[in-house]
């Protein structure tokens with residue numbers, strides 16, 4: 001459903017060129033669960049942000065459902081709103097909204113009924129083990145609890161493409177495994193395509209395929 | 222060098238009481254490297270923040286060098302500035318300062334010479350593998366690179382007590398191990414006492430002792 005064709009993204013810092021993406025080509029099928037791994041600084045966030053329409057490449061192209069992604073801010077915003085849900089590496093809960101309201105806001109884009117919004121948000125929080133914390137603000141939650149709310153929010157939108165960048169870094173092994181299993185099960189049921197960036201190799205069992213990155217490139221095999 | 226005596230910290234959310242700390246007593250020797258582990262929400266950040274003078278308990282006491290910590294904001298600020306360095310769970314680099322400037326700012330509290338500040342900052346960045354990124358702003362760094370700058374900053378202050386909350390969550394295994402080994406070696410050389418909260422059990426080999434938490438308590442053994 002989504003392809004990358006010869007993506008390049010370079011940054012110039014001082015006199016040095018950093019090749020965040022160095023000629024990346026790949027293809028991901030609808031409904032696939034793909035894990036992206038690699039050392040710190042190897043280009044993972046840059047890649048998944050580009051596939052999700054957060055940034056544009058210097059060269060090359062992202063193709064979604066056979067059509068190139070637009071390049072303007074407006075086109076990219078529309079693409080993201082319509083098709084993509086993110087859990088960013090620094091997961092961006094809105095501090096002035098409660099856990100429940102954070103999820104309702106994301107779900108609002110696809111659901112209109114107040115009653116159904118509330119139900120979706122509460123079910124999502126229950127699923128990540130935070131049903132009793134729906135009225136807590138982000139500042140009242142532990143690091144891992146915030147991460148779980150961000151994951152619940154991303155799932156509630158029922159996206160076509162779900163991009164998750166480091167979903168378990170703040171979670172203990174058991175909680176992390178449980179959450180990723182939930183993501184896998186929910187996405188399979190919904191036909192959602194998932195890209196998950198992670199350093200936790202224990203999570204490989206949940207994926208259909210693993211892409212390894214190093215220095216801006218996808219490694220073969 | 223630092224003790225906790227019957228610490229309690231409870232939060233009331235709606236009609237529910239959350240016992241973040243539920244009668245914690247412990248003692249840490251000067252120069253010890255202590256690892257704190259436990260599930261998400263078990264009270265780890267609450268505990269280490271309290272031992273580092275970021276918060277006060279509802280009940281109980283923190284003792285540093287045989288003296289109870291003050292309770293006023295001013296006393297706690299003085300304690301922290303003089304004795305403690307932190308890497309918080311969400312690591313708080315100042316976005317308008319470069320990597321080098323973030324470190325210099327922390328080191329400024331103990332070092333006055335411009336030339337020595339620059340040297341300390343550059344050596345610290347070199348040690349975490351980011352010597353060539355000293356003029357990058359946090360927004361130009363990957364997640365793991367930011368984490369490494371935060372760690373470099375904490376070490377440059379040469380603190381009495383170093384508190385690190387989830388230092389490797391955004392790092393690949395190899396980079397994470399290298400960084401924690403660096404922390405261990407530097408702290409041993411400096412006689413620094415270290416409390417490290419982590420979910421990565423592979424890091425145990427670097428510690429002198431492990432404290433396990435669950436539901437606001439320290440588990441025996």
Ligand SMILES: Nc1ncnc2c1ncn2[C@@H]1O[C@H](COP(=O)(O)OP(=O)(O)OP(=O)(O)O)[C@@H](O)[C@H]1O
Nearest residue numbers: 140141142143144232241261262263264265266267
């Ligand atoms: N300001 C607050 N108001 C209400 N509850 C809070 C507040 N701060 C923390 N808590 C709750 O206290 C408990 C312990 O929080 P703490 O941040 O210490 O956990 P933790 O062990 O660090 O978890 P994690 O591994 O997810 O970071 C959690 O249930 C959390 O939701």
Ligand SMILES: Nc1ncnc2c1ncn2[C@@H]1O[C@H](COP(=O)(O)OP(=O)(O)OP(=O)(O)O)[C@@H](O)[C@H]1O
Nearest residue numbers: 011020040041042043044045046361362363364365
């Ligand atoms: N805005 C920017 N300006 C300059 N360099 C950048 C910028 N954004 C990213 N980079 C650099 O591009 C490289 C790839 O960054 P990216 O965030 O994709 O890495 P990553 O694989 O996600 O790393 P991590 O595991 O640490 O999160 C890094 O060296 C990073 O410092």
Ligand SMILES: [Mg+2]
Nearest residue numbers: 044045363364
């Ligand atoms: Mg990243």
Ligand SMILES: [Mg+2]
Nearest residue numbers: 142143266310
């Ligand atoms: Mg914590």
